[in-house]
Amino acid sequence: MKDKESLHKKTQELIDCFATTDPLKEMSELGKREDDEEAVLKWLALATLHGINMNAKKISILNSGDGDIKVIAEYKDSEMPSPGPDIGQRIIDVIRGITYLEKDKGSTHLALGIREGSIDLKVKAEKNNDEEKVTLKFPG
Numbered sequence: 001m002k003d004k005e006s007l008h009k010k011t012q013e014l015i016d017c018f019a020t021t022d023p024l025k026e027m028s029e030l031g032k033r034e035d036d037e038e039a040v041l042k043w044l045a046l047a048t049l050h051g052i053n054m055n056a057k058k059i060s061i062l063n064s065g066d067g068d069i070k071v072i073a074e075y076k077d078s079e080m081p082s083p084g085p086d087i088g089q090r091i092i093d094v095i096r097g098i099t100y101l102e103k104d105k106g107s108t109h110l111a112l113g114i115r116e117g118s119i120d121l122k123v124k125a126e127k128n129n130d131e132e133k134v135t136l137k138f139p140g
Contacts, residue, residue, distance in 0.1 A: 007041065008098050012113045014045035019115060023050035028081040035086035040094050043083045047071070048112060050080070051138045052119065058137040063089055065130020092125075095134045101125040110136075 018026060023046040030046075033039045050073070051059050057074045061083075064070070069088030071080040083091060095101075099108045107124040122137040 007037075007094060008112075011041050011044050011048075011098070014042050015048055015112060015114050018042070018045055018049060021046075021049075023047070023053065024081065027083070030087060031082055031084040033087065035090055037090075037094075039083070039087050040090040043087060043091050044095065047080075047136065048114075048119070048121070051136065052114070055140065056138050057140075058135050060133055060135040061088060061091055062133045063092060063131065065132075089132075092132055092134045095123060095136075096125055099123045099125075101134075104128070 027043060027046045027050070030039050030043050047059050047061075050056070054073065054075050059071065059073045059080070062070045062072070063085075067085045069082045069085050071082055071088075073080050082088060095110075099110050101108060101123065104127040105125065107122060110121045110123050112119050112121065120139060124135045124137065126133045
């Protein structure tokens with residue numbers, strides 16, 4: 001995997017690139033792609049933009065351990081498009097890598113630059129047996 005700092009920078013660049021798009025529409029297309037680093041970072045950027053646009057409290061990605069990936073946004077409990085099992089697990093791995101959350105449970109902050117501003121997300125990671133969940137909590 002590339003340097004964690006460059007993954008963070010690339011995520012911020014993708015946020016800037018997709019700032020004027022429909023994040024949910026773009027996210028729904030990612031499940032059809034092969035597992036690659038750009039798809040992972042693009043999903044993270046789009047999820048951040050969707051959270052901002054919808055005033056989300058948090059977005060969680062859950063790997064149940066049986067290959068089923070679910071993404072839940074809390075603004076009104078609703079399920080977002082899944083990136084699929086391969087990209088979904090890589091998203092969890094990349095978020096953990098960027099934030100250095102390597103233990104089973106932990107939390108930290110992730111600052112992301114967005115155009116002329118920035119957002120400070122709280123990232124929480126939990127792993128219990130085969131299940132793993134990473135949550136992006138939005139300010140406000």
